[in-house]
Structures are given as structure tokens and as C-alpha cells.
Amino acid sequence: MAGAQVSALAAVARVYVSRDAAAVALGADETAAALVDASRSSGAGIELVRIGSRGMVWLEPLVEVEVGGKRVGYGPVTAGQVKALLEAGMLQGADHALRLGVVDELPYIARQERLTFARVGVIDPVDLDQYIAHDGYKGLKRALGMTGAQVVQEVTDSGLRGRGGAAFPTGIKWKTVLDQQTDQKFVVCNADEGDSGTFSDRMLMEGDPYCLIEGMTIAGVAVGATQGYIYLRVEYPHAEIALRAAIATAKQRGYLGRDVLGSGKTFELDVRMGAGAYICGEETSLLESLEGKRAEVRFRPPLPAIKGLFGKPTIINNVISLASLPMILERGATFYKDYGMGRSRGTLPIQLAGNIRHGGLVEKAFGVTLRELLYDFGGGSASGRPIRTVQVGGPLGAYIPESQFDTPLDYEAFTAIGALVGHGGIVAFDDTVDMARMARYAMEFCAVESCGKCTPCRIGSTRGVEVLDRIIAGGPERKANLALLEDLCDTMQYGSLCGLGGMTPFPVQSALKHFPEDFSRDR
Amino acid sequence: MAEFDQQWLPIVDSIVASHADEPGALLPILHSVQKRLGYIPAEAVERIALGLNLSRAEVHGVISFYHYFRQHPPGQHIVQVCRAEACQAVQGEATEAHARTCLGIDFHGTSSDGKFSLEAVYCLGNCAAGPSVMIDDRLYGRVTPARFDELMNEWRARK
Numbered sequence: 001m002a003g004a005q006v007s008a009l010a011a012v013a014r015v016y017v018s019r020d021a022a023a024v025a026l027g028a029d030e031t032a033a034a035l036v037d038a039s040r041s042s043g044a045g046i047e048l049v050r051i052g053s054r055g056m057v058w059l060e061p062l063v064e065v066e067v068g069g070k071r072v073g074y075g076p077v078t079a080g081q082v083k084a085l086l087e088a089g090m091l092q093g094a095d096h097a098l099r100l101g102v103v104d105e106l107p108y109i110a111r112q113e114r115l116t117f118a119r120v121g122v123i124d125p126v127d128l129d130q131y132i133a134h135d136g137y138k139g140l141k142r143a144l145g146m147t148g149a150q151v152v153q154e155v156t157d158s159g160l161r162g163r164g165g166a167a168f169p170t171g172i173k174w175k176t177v178l179d180q181q182t183d184q185k186f187v188v189c190n191a192d193e194g195d196s197g198t199f200s201d202r203m204l205m206e207g208d209p210y211c212l213i214e215g216m217t218i219a220g221v222a223v224g225a226t227q228g229y230i231y232l233r234v235e236y237p238h239a240e241i242a243l244r245a246a247i248a249t250a251k252q253r254g255y256l257g258r259d260v261l262g263s264g265k266t267f268e269l270d271v272r273m274g275a276g277a278y279i280c281g282e283e284t285s286l287l288e289s290l291e292g293k294r295a296e297v298r299f300r301p302p303l304p305a306i307k308g309l310f311g312k313p314t315i316i317n318n319v320i321s322l323a324s325l326p327m328i329l330e331r332g333a334t335f336y337k338d339y340g341m342g343r344s345r346g347t348l349p350i351q352l353a354g355n356i357r358h359g360g361l362v363e364k365a366f367g368v369t370l371r372e373l374l375y376d377f378g379g380g381s382a383s384g385r386p387i388r389t390v391q392v393g394g395p396l397g398a399y400i401p402e403s404q405f406d407t408p409l410d411y412e413a414f415t416a417i418g419a420l421v422g423h424g425g426i427v428a429f430d431d432t433v434d435m436a437r438m439a440r441y442a443m444e445f446c447a448v449e450s451c452g453k454c455t456p457c458r459i460g461s462t463r464g465v466e467v468l469d470r471i472i473a474g475g476p477e478r479k480a481n482l483a484l485l486e487d488l489c490d491t492m493q494y495g496s497l498c499g500l501g502g503m504t505p506f507p508v509q510s511a512l513k514h515f516p517e518d519f520s521r522d523r
Numbered sequence: 524m525a526e527f528d529q530q531w532l533p534i535v536d537s538i539v540a541s542h543a544d545e546p547g548a549l550l551p552i553l554h555s556v557q558k559r560l561g562y563i564p565a566e567a568v569e570r571i572a573l574g575l576n577l578s579r580a581e582v583h584g585v586i587s588f589y590h591y592f593r594q595h596p597p598g599q600h601i602v603q604v605c606r607a608e609a610c611q612a613v614q615g616e617a618t619e620a621h622a623r624t625c626l627g628i629d630f631h632g633t634s635s636d637g638k639f640s641l642e643a644v645y646c647l648g649n650c651a652a653g654p655s656v657m658i659d660d661r662l663y664g665r666v667t668p669a670r671f672d673e674l675m676n677e678w679r680a681r682k
Contacts (some may be wrong), residue, residue, distance in 0.1 A: 022649050025664035057651035196607030199648040234554075234591050235603075235647050237660045272547075273554055275589035278645060292549030292575075294588040310546060352651060354612030359651025382613065391608055395645075427609045427650065441611070445645065451588075 012045035013091040016064040016071065018121065020053035020206050021238040022199065027078055028061040034079035035063070038086050046091065052207020054121035055361030056108055064103055067093035073100040108377060113339060114363045115347050116324050117200075120207035126245045128253060131210040137255065139329030143218045144263045151222035152178050155325065157333035159345025164190055164281070164318030165393060165422040167344075167411045173315060176305035177223045180313035185225035187216050188309060188316040190286055191232040191239070194278040195394025197353040197425030201319035203361055204349075205232070205239040208323070209246035210255075213269060215322035217260060218329055219315050220267040228269040229309070231286050234276055243271050278395075278449035282498050283316045285451055296453045297498040318423070320349060341367035344410045344421075352378045354427035355387070364409070371405040374428060385430035389514070391438075393422020395445050396503035398510035399435065418510065420503075435511040435518040440468040442511075446504040457501025460492040464508070474522045482519065485512070526596070527564045534559060535567045539574035549575060549585055553592055562593040590642075598633040598640040600678055602626070603657040606643045609650035614667075618654040619643075621668035625675065638679060 017023070017032040032048060039046040054062060062075035063085075072093040074085060081098070088096050100106060114120075123130040131137070143151050156171025177185060189212065193201040205212060216228045232240055247269055250256040258266050277295050280286045284298035287309050308314025324346065328336045337345045344366035350373060352359045357379035364373075374380070374387060381387050389399045398419035400407070407413055414421045429438075443464030450457045467488065471481045489505035496502040512519060538555045542548040552571055556563050563586055572579045586592045604622050605615060626634045626641055633640045649655040652664035656671065658678055666674065 021662050022652055022664065025649050025655065025662040026652055060652070193648060194646055196646045197609045197650045198646075199650055202648040235644060235657070238662075272550065274591075275550060275554070276591035276644070277589050289550065290547050292547040292585070294584055353609040354650065354653070356651070395608060425609075425650070427612055429612045433612070438608070438611075441608070445607075449645070 012047050014047045014049060014066040015091070016049045016051050016066075017061060018053040019050035019125070019238075020060075020121075020203060021236070022057050022203075023053050023060040023062070024238070026057075026060045026076065030079035031061040031063065031077050031082060034082040035086075038083050042086060044086060044091060049124050051123065052120040052125050053203060053361075054103060054109065055117070055203065056106070056358070057360040058358050059100065062100075062103075063090070065091055065093060070102045071104065073103040073106070074098045075100060108358065108360075108362075111377070112363050113347050113365050115327050115336070115339070116211070116320060117204065117208075117349055117361065117363045118327070119211065120203060120361075123208070125207050125209055125242055126249065128210060128246075128249050128255075131208070135330060136210055136326070137214055137261075139326035140214050140218055140221075140255075141261065143221060143329050144261060144265070148178055148222045148224060151218065151329070154329060154333050155222075158328045158336040159333075159340070159343070160321065160324055160328065160336070161344070161411065162318055163320035163324070163348070163423065165195075165420070167421070170317060170321055173305055173317070174219070174223055176303065177225070177313045177315050180306060182313055184227070184310075184312045185223055186309045186312055186314040187219045187223075187225045187228040188287070188290065188314055189216055189228065189230040189322055190281065190283060190316055190318050191230050191236075192274050192278075192280040192286060193233060193236075193319070193423070194281045195396075195423055195425055197391065197427035198351050198394060198423045199353070200349040200351050200361060200424065202236050202239050204319055204323050205236070206242045209239075209242045210250065211323045211326055212243075212319055213246055213250055213256065215325035216269060217256065217267050218325045219317070219322060221260065221263070221265050223313075223315060225313075225315065226266040226268065228267060229290060230269070230271045231274060231280065231290055232271055233274045233280075240271060240273065247271065277451075278445075279451045279498075279500060282500065285498075286316070287314065294451070296451045297500075299497070320423075339365035341365075341408060341410050342412055344412070348409060348421070348424045350409065350424045350426060352426055352428070354390075355381045355383055355430050356426075356428040357382045366410050367408045369406050369408050370400065370426070373409075373426060374405065378428065381428060381430045383430045383432075385432065387428050388431040388433055389429050389435070391427045391429070391507060392425070393420040394425055395442060396420075396499060396506055397422050397425075398506045399438065399514060400510070401514040418506070418513075420506070435515040436468065436472050439508040439511040439519075440465060440472065442504055442507040443468060446500060450500060454495070454497040454501060456492045456495035457497070457504070460488055460496075460501060461504060464488055464492070464504070468508075471519055472523065478520070482512075527566050531560055531564070532566065532570060535570045536574070539571055543574070549577070549582065553586060557592060562596050565594070599638050600659055600681075601640050601642060603642045603644040603647070605645070605647050605649075605653065605655040607646040607650075609646070610653035610655055613653045615654035618656070618666055618668055618671055621671055622656075625668075625672065639675075 446461035
């Protein structure tokens, strides 16, 4: 009897299906349930492991079967196709129209340089033992054997710059916090990923939450902060579940709490939910929100590194910045710095979004061009029409025309063409896009999301919508209205308190500059 | 969700008390109240203000700042339609217009049968498989107008 059980267990096939929100949105839960049902009724044993997403969104729901130590992918697999796939021998890796091959060898994956996303889509996100088995917590262990100043130096040497979009050197921010003498410091993670076309924070938090937790713990022990907060946008319920589960386990196992891994150092961590305000991605308004207030932007100085949360020195970094730390501490600054170009060191998790055939996550060293991303990875537009423009860096990013698609992804190269890399989101549009309407939308979005503290942003955005409406309507006043729009953009850019009002002109002016025909034709 | 019920007051008080020791407790309290009651009634604002030693105006100011907090009872399910650029790039505006027509309401409205409240949302982080729609906590990708109809039928049939 016991022998029969053992042989039955040995015959169990391990099957992986993503639990990432994007996969679930395309039916991954139904596919997973169908797999369990079908295997039960057919007697074929399976062990279902829910993982993060590999980032090949067009293939979701992706089903991976472990065959001879390798993971063979099938996708996209709807719930209705499961039975036929099992009958065709999917559990043995058999051939089928949906069979993709060994997932790690697919060009989309094989051509990437996955450092921060190394575990995402590979391990069960909330299984701490799997995290540890895949090099997890090696970085923290090394950091605990170093002084705070040494850790900060390592981060500085790595060349890491803030991945939220501002690209400020992370090590310099940390050094300022380290140097403050005070009773309390904080580490805050900006997980208010509100830019359209971006989802790398979400994928990381859902697919490898311990990586973020470890990164924040490294930050805490380095600068002497004992309390961390993850400020998570409320639109991400799946990430909240993953983070809360991982934090609870990390606490229970001594990776968080009063005595982190027996070091005598304290680091507590909590998740705080946002409430649907784009402005909270701006760090000072996020801090106001964490304090329980209206999220109005603060004047700077003082910098958050000196007077941040509750007036105390605060490290505030984006999810990807913090999640890059375990790798940097584990492998060393030089390892990380060897990737990239110019002053943009390391890798960037790029998100291919909008009208793109193979949308998803591509982690590459800085230096990859837009063209490579859009065509070699993205496979062109989803509609099959020519890609007319891409907006990079969220709703405040410039629209870039096809003639500039050879620009390498590099902070300085993008600045040189009047664009920004931001958080690495690329939204593709085909030739049906009306750029005057996109410019109007940029102003409308700013009007909806303005915190209201400064006039150029609060009032300027509304006037911007009105003047663009008049331009779109046409008529003899069009030229005067275009001049007025330029003037307004100038006021917003130089007169606003923060990036929302200050950068809303970027999409508007880039649309005007590269696609003037859309502003002069009659509709 | 019904109009304010006096029995809710002890619920609000206990939520406030459970967060009493947290720094910056107002947002967590508002989240808990809304999760429990479906919205944040004016009567609750008074109790929260009292509990946190704030003025009612301060609490109201916070509630009205954030798009997510509601001051009136919503429909049975909340339908959020993404209006952001990545969804616009794949005909999200058609889904948006269809949602309004099909439910017979504008954003922030509730359908006459009380089943659905419609909200605009600016990015659900599903930008490689838009247009995106979220119903309560359930996310859907590639929601064309036809798919939106299917979803509405499915959710109408739910209890």
C-alpha cells in the first residue's frame, strides 16, 4: 500500500500557471481550475504551482509542464482547451499547436537580462523556502556583516538610479539619510505605480514579494531605519494579497521584526493602501498621504531624506529600485554596474504596452533601442498597422515619432531628444491615433489628478483642455489658439510645484512638434 | 447598500479604536469603514473626527481628495473602466462609451436597478492586454464592447 502511494506520487506532473493579475484577467484561474478538475477525473496526477508571470502577456494563460527538469510551455490555454491538451499528452510535453517549447529558451525570454526579475514567473511567490533556494536573502546576509556606510557605498558604486522615473542616484539619497542623527528614520516604498503603460512594480510585488521585502530590509539596516511602509495603490488588490502574505511569513521566520536574522537590528514593515490619487506617485504627496492627510505636494527643501515621513529622515524609493538591492548586495556593485551604458547603469524592466503584438515585460541592460523593443521583442503593432508613435514614461512622457526609434534607452539620450525614460513603460499607438486628442487627454488627465496646491497645474490644465477643444474644432482662431497653448505649456512647465503640472506639457508639446498635421486638419 | 443605520456607529467606533495606536491612521480607518459599510457616511465622519481629535472638515477634506472614497452608497458591484493611454491605444474609448450607454449612466453614477456603479480609473496595470475593466476586485483584460456585455450578464446573474 505504502509502495503504491510512493509510485503514485512519483507519477505526479508539476504544472505551473501564473497567478499574476494580468494572467488572471485573461482567465488563468479558470484554466488552473480546469487543470485540477480534468486531472482528477482522468486520474492523471498533477501538482499545480501558481507562479508570477513570465511577462509574455500575449501567451497568458501560459501553462508550463515540468518535463525532464525543463519547463515546457503551452499557451495561451483557455479552460475549454485543457481537456484536449491533457489527452494530447501535455503532461509529457507532447507536441500540439499550442506547444511553445522550453520556456527559458524562447527568444523573448532568452534575449533578456533578467536580474531584478530573475525569480518572477519561476517560483511560487509566497513560498519563502523557494525564495531562499533561488538566492534569496543572500544580499541581506551580506549587508548584515557590513557597516551602514559600506552598504551605502556599495549602492552608490553600483550606479543605481531611482527607477520610479526621476533617476536620482539611490546611494546619494541613502547617504543623506545615513548621516542624519535622530531617534527615528523610515524606509518608504513608493508602490503607487500610476503611470499608464507601466506594470513592472505590480508584477514584481505579485511575482516575487520577498525581493522587495529584502531590499527594504537592506535599506533599513543600512541607514538605521526601524520601520518601513509600502505605499501601495488601491488598484492592485492582487499585489496587496501577495505582499501581506509574504510579510507575515517573513515576520514569523525572523526575516522581519525586532531581531532580523539574529542581528539585533529591528525592521518592521507594513503595507498602507492608497486611495486612487495619481499624485501620490510624487514622493512628498505620498508622505502626506501616509500621514493621513490630503496628498498635497510639499515644498522642497527640506528633502524627504532630511525631513520626510512625520518629519523624520526617510528613504523613499520606487519598488524596482528597492528590489534591485538584494542582487546588488549579493553579487557586488561591479557586477551590476557592468550592465548598461553611459551613466545609466544596470538593467531596466521595460514594459511593452498599448497597441503591441507581444506586450509584456522585457528586462534589458540600458542601451537597447526602442526599435529593438518594439519590433524584435514586441513584434510590431497588435492591429498590424504601422506604429506611428510611442509614449514612453507614462502620461507625462513625450510622444516619440518613428524617426527617433533608434534612440537607445538611456536617461541622457532620452533627455537629449526631449523625452524621458521614466519608469520604463512604452505605450505603442498605430496610425489611427489622433495626436490632438492625445494632447487634450494629457491636459484632461492633469486636471483630474492635480492636487490643487499650485495654480499653473490646477487651473492651467483645465484651460489647456479648453484651448485644445478650440484647436480641434478648427476655425480662423486656430493659429492664435496654438500660440496660446504654447504659452500655457510654458507657464505650467516653469511655474508648477511638481512634475505633474511641470511635465504635462511634454506629451502636449511633443505631439505638436512631431505631428503638427493633427492640429491643423479639419475633422 | 442601505441608508445610514444607527447600528453602524459602534462598528465605526471599534474601527477607529483598533487603529488608535497607528501613526497616520486616517487612511487605514477610512479604508476599513468603506470596506465594511460600502461608503463613508457623514455620521461616520463625525465619529472618526472625534476619535482622532481632528475637525470634521479635516476628515471631510481627506475623503473628498481621494477618488476612491465614496460619500454615498454605491451599487451592488463597482465597475471600473480604464481610461488611460495604453487602453486608448487599443480602442478603450469604445468600451468606455459602450459601458456608459449599456448601463445608462455616466461615471460616478449607479444603474437604476442598483446593480452597478460606474467609475473611471486611470490605469489598472494591465497595459499589455487592454482595454481593462475591473469589477469589484476582479480584473478583466481585452474587454471589447461585446465582452463587456458578456461580463454584465455574468455579474447580473450573481447574487
